[in-house]
Amino acid sequence: MGPRSVPLLPLLLALLGRPDPGRAESCDLQPVTAKPPVTLSYVTSTVPRGCVSNSSMGTGHEVHVLSAKWSKDSPVPLEVTVTPRAGVCSRLAVLVLFCTDCSAYIKSQCSNLIIHTDAHLIMDTVRASDPGPPMVSKREKLLDWAQDVYQGITSYSELQDPHKVRLHLGEDAHSPPVCIPQEHFNATLHLETEVLFHGMKGCSRSDAQSTRAAHIIQLQSELSSPITEVELKLKCPSNSVGDQMLILQSKANFTWRLFLECSIQLLVSGNYIMPFSPEMLRGEHLPDTEQDLIAKAFEKNCSVIASYSAIPASTHIIMKILEHETVETPVATTPLDTIQSQDLPRQVLQTLKPWKCTDETMEIVIIRSHLEPIKDVVNITLRDISCQAEKNATHFMLKSPLSHCGTSLEGRDYANNELILSLAKDAVLRSVRVGFQCEIPRELFLRLFPTADFKAPQTELEINKEVFVQASMRWMDHPADLQLKECSLSAAGREPVVLVRGGEAHGAGVAVLESPTSTHGRKVWRFRFTYTIPEGHKPFTTARLTCKAGLQNDTIFEKCLEVTVKDGWRPLNYRGLGLAAVLGITFGAFLIGALLTAGLWYIYSHTRPISKLQPVSSTAPASESSSTNHSIGSTQSTPCSTSSMA
Numbered sequence: 001m002g003p004r005s006v007p008l009l010p011l012l013l014a015l016l017g018r019p020d021p022g023r024a025e026s027c028d029l030q031p032v033t034a035k036p037p038v039t040l041s042y043v044t045s046t047v048p049r050g051c052v053s054n055s056s057m058g059t060g061h062e063v064h065v066l067s068a069k070w071s072k073d074s075p076v077p078l079e080v081t082v083t084p085r086a087g088v089c090s091r092l093a094v095l096v097l098f099c100t101d102c103s104a105y106i107k108s109q110c111s112n113l114i115i116h117t118d119a120h121l122i123m124d125t126v127r128a129s130d131p132g133p134p135m136v137s138k139r140e141k142l143l144d145w146a147q148d149v150y151q152g153i154t155s156y157s158e159l160q161d162p163h164k165v166r167l168h169l170g171e172d173a174h175s176p177p178v179c180i181p182q183e184h185f186n187a188t189l190h191l192e193t194e195v196l197f198h199g200m201k202g203c204s205r206s207d208a209q210s211t212r213a214a215h216i217i218q219l220q221s222e223l224s225s226p227i228t229e230v231e232l233k234l235k236c237p238s239n240s241v242g243d244q245m246l247i248l249q250s251k252a253n254f255t256w257r258l259f260l261e262c263s264i265q266l267l268v269s270g271n272y273i274m275p276f277s278p279e280m281l282r283g284e285h286l287p288d289t290e291q292d293l294i295a296k297a298f299e300k301n302c303s304v305i306a307s308y309s310a311i312p313a314s315t316h317i318i319m320k321i322l323e324h325e326t327v328e329t330p331v332a333t334t335p336l337d338t339i340q341s342q343d344l345p346r347q348v349l350q351t352l353k354p355w356k357c358t359d360e361t362m363e364i365v366i367i368r369s370h371l372e373p374i375k376d377v378v379n380i381t382l383r384d385i386s387c388q389a390e391k392n393a394t395h396f397m398l399k400s401p402l403s404h405c406g407t408s409l410e411g412r413d414y415a416n417n418e419l420i421l422s423l424a425k426d427a428v429l430r431s432v433r434v435g436f437q438c439e440i441p442r443e444l445f446l447r448l449f450p451t452a453d454f455k456a457p458q459t460e461l462e463i464n465k466e467v468f469v470q471a472s473m474r475w476m477d478h479p480a481d482l483q484l485k486e487c488s489l490s491a492a493g494r495e496p497v498v499l500v501r502g503g504e505a506h507g508a509g510v511a512v513l514e515s516p517t518s519t520h521g522r523k524v525w526r527f528r529f530t531y532t533i534p535e536g537h538k539p540f541t542t543a544r545l546t547c548k549a550g551l552q553n554d555t556i557f558e559k560c561l562e563v564t565v566k567d568g569w570r571p572l573n574y575r576g577l578g579l580a581a582v583l584g585i586t587f588g589a590f591l592i593g594a595l596l597t598a599g600l601w602y603i604y605s606h607t608r609p610i611s612k613l614q615p616v617s618s619t620a621p622a623s624e625s626s627s628t629n630h631s632i633g634s635t636q637s638t639p640c641s642t643s644s645m646a
């Protein structure tokens with residue numbers, strides 16, 4: 001390994017096919033630009049810049065700001081998973097995702113999430129309110145904007161080349177009072193991110209005698225790093241990757257957990273464990289410099305360093321060997337093709353997760369272009385093949401009640417079924433089954449119906465016409481515990497009018513439609529009312545129906561349904577009531593034969609601080625259509641949604 005003054009020379013010589021006499025044992029690493037042979041991503045909680053603070057604790061919400069950048073076009077949409085602390089979506093959370101028009105999936109089990117983003121949201125897996133993108137022209141202004149709008153920042157993270165982000169909600173009183181970004185910030189408390197590695201290098205030896213290629217991963221860990229174990233997943237397009245070798249270098253007392261999808265020759269420093277190995281295997285000592293590692297690869301008869309990646313210490317690494325590297329390698333096409341075509345649909349569907357459930361329905365919407373990797377999908381059905389997806393030029397769509405199409409509800413919070421894809425290749429029909437679990441959100445569902453048959457929900461309220469309301473929720477633990485506490489209606493800027501409170505109608509002309517029913521852990525309440533507008537009242541076009549259900553303890557589930565008011569200006573000659581305050585609503589009906597004591601209501605209203613409806617719109621004008629219901633203590637609230645999803 002002599003001095004290398006002309007780094008391009010060996011490469012040129014290699015291209016010319018002539019040996020480089022002076023340097024038979026080495027080659028010069030160059031950045032791999034076109035067609036990298038692998039993709040490599042790793043999980044880290046250290047972000048290039050970031051901070052946390054306790055400044056959001058006095059406000060109505062916690063606020064997490066993500067600013068993402070890519071060094072190249074991101075090959076895949078950014079996937080953001082928002083997880084609540086201790087599994088309970090209690091406090092209202094705001095996610096600001098700024099990424100300059102990237103595309104993203106945002107997933108969360110919490111529906112009380114407000115998302116401000118300029119990303120193209122690919123699939124709306126989260127029922128969240130979206131008050132529009134952050135109003136900033138420059139990335140640098142993002143933090144100031146969020147501070148202005150929300151009066152506090154819980155966490156701020158800049159992300160470079162993220163592929164997936166797992167954001168953990170939660171606030172910490174011990175955080176500093178102000179969020180001042182720091183370089184190389186340890187964001188362990190709030191996030192984990194899988195970032196794509198772009199610093200890959202490679203070279204090939206000039207006197208190439210073999211075609212064996214090496215992939216080298218060097219894990220650079222500082223002495224202070226607490227990480228002592230890394231899980232490495234190697235993904236391969238097919239079982240055989242040809243003559244390739246994987247060299248993994250780390251500190252000597254490091255443990256590698258290896259999950260290899262294909263057989264590849266290994267050289268590991270430290271210890272390593274494979275899924276089926278009974279015990280820890282001892283690796284061998286490997287040098288820790290670039291040149292010595294390359295020499296090691298050559299010693300093992302490799303003549304190409306297909307990829308050399310030096311990455312920071314990480315707990316998870318995902319490496320994928322790409323197809324084009326192995327095209328020359330002859331592969332037995334038939335069996336591999338079958339394996340692939342069984343696996344690929346599963347992988348694609350598990351990534352897309354195109355299913356969405358409510359307490360009553362399952363809905364599947366698949367954008368056809370997302371199925372491109374699986375060729376020739378002709379039709380899609382559920383386990384019961386009579387439930388076939390409708391299709392148009394761009395989508396497959398299927399909607400069914402949870403009680404149909406072979407859906408089983410064994411799991412507490414899941415509906416299970418299978419998607420059966422019919423694939424037609426060369427006039428041969430084949431089917432692939434992909435089982436899935438569809439999460440049924442633990443939330444109250446509100447639906448508005450024009451008729452008493454409670455079919456075909458709508459989100460339109462007609463003046464002077466009866467409407468039928470259904471509130472429902474699955475609560476497997478103790479359905480009897482769950483009571484509907486209050487329903488109210490409000491229009492922009494006005495105090496809400498209570499329709500139902502503590503099992504009693506809160507207005508004239510109330511009729512209970514039926515006692516609350518409870519089947520298979522799902523509880524249903526129904527009532528009806530008529531909406532009238534008093535004379536001289538200003539017209540309005542939208543209103544908001546909000547209901548709360550609660551448990552014996554003070555846990556409250558709150559849901560809001562935004563409705564459009566049809567014929568919103570038809571005054572009725574209506575006198576004699578205190579109408580100005582009441583918006584002129586009369587109620588034709590009301591619910592609940594169940595016992596809900598005033599005492600419980602007393603406990604509820606006295607354990608939960610009452611704060612006023614605080615629309616984000618006071619600071620962000622674009623958010624008029626989405627309310628931000630407060631959520632304090634154990635209240636689980638759902639911002640207004642316009643889709644009834646029934």
Ligand SMILES: *[C@@H]1O[C@H](CO)[C@@H](O)[C@H](O)[C@H]1NC(C)=O
Nearest residue numbers: 054057058173174175176177
């Ligand atoms: C935030 O932290 C500061 C200093 O550590 C502390 O004085 C303040 O009380 C904290 N604020 C809250 C809301 O806990």
Ligand SMILES: *[C@@H]1O[C@H](CO)[C@@H](O)[C@H](O)[C@H]1NC(C)=O
Nearest residue numbers: 046186187188189224225226
């Ligand atoms: C980051 O902080 C966590 C605690 O918040 C700590 O356990 C971890 O060791 C830190 N990571 C690094 C790389 O310093």
Ligand SMILES: *[C@@H]1O[C@H](CO)[C@@H](O)[C@H](O)[C@H]1NC(C)=O
Nearest residue numbers: 223224227228251252253254
């Ligand atoms: C690992 O080895 C380094 C030196 O190589 C040493 O400083 C460190 O304490 C060791 N860590 C553990 C967990 O044994």
Ligand SMILES: *[C@@H]1O[C@H](CO)[C@@H](O)[C@H](O)[C@H]1NC(C)=O
Nearest residue numbers: 209210212298299300301302
């Ligand atoms: C490398 O190749 C030579 C000659 O082809 C062979 O003798 C030697 O055993 C090989 N070494 C390894 C580590 O495969």
Ligand SMILES: *[C@@H]1O[C@H](CO)[C@@H](O)[C@H](O)[C@H]1NC(C)=O
Nearest residue numbers: 378379380381385386388422
């Ligand atoms: C799928 O479509 C093909 C062709 O349109 C049809 O013959 C077949 O019956 C369909 N499969 C199911 C399960 O409906």
Ligand SMILES: *[C@@H]1O[C@H](CO)[C@@H](O)[C@H](O)[C@H]1NC(C)=O
Nearest residue numbers: 365391392393394395396397
């Ligand atoms: C297909 O149906 C979906 C869902 O109803 C709709 O959004 C889409 O515009 C339709 N595409 C075409 C080409 O009609």
Ligand SMILES: *[C@@H]1O[C@H](CO)[C@@H](O)[C@H](O)[C@H]1NC(C)=O
Nearest residue numbers: 477481551552553554555634
């Ligand atoms: C109320 O009870 C439910 C289940 O019965 C439980 O999951 C929840 O944590 C309880 N909440 C509080 C604040 O105790």
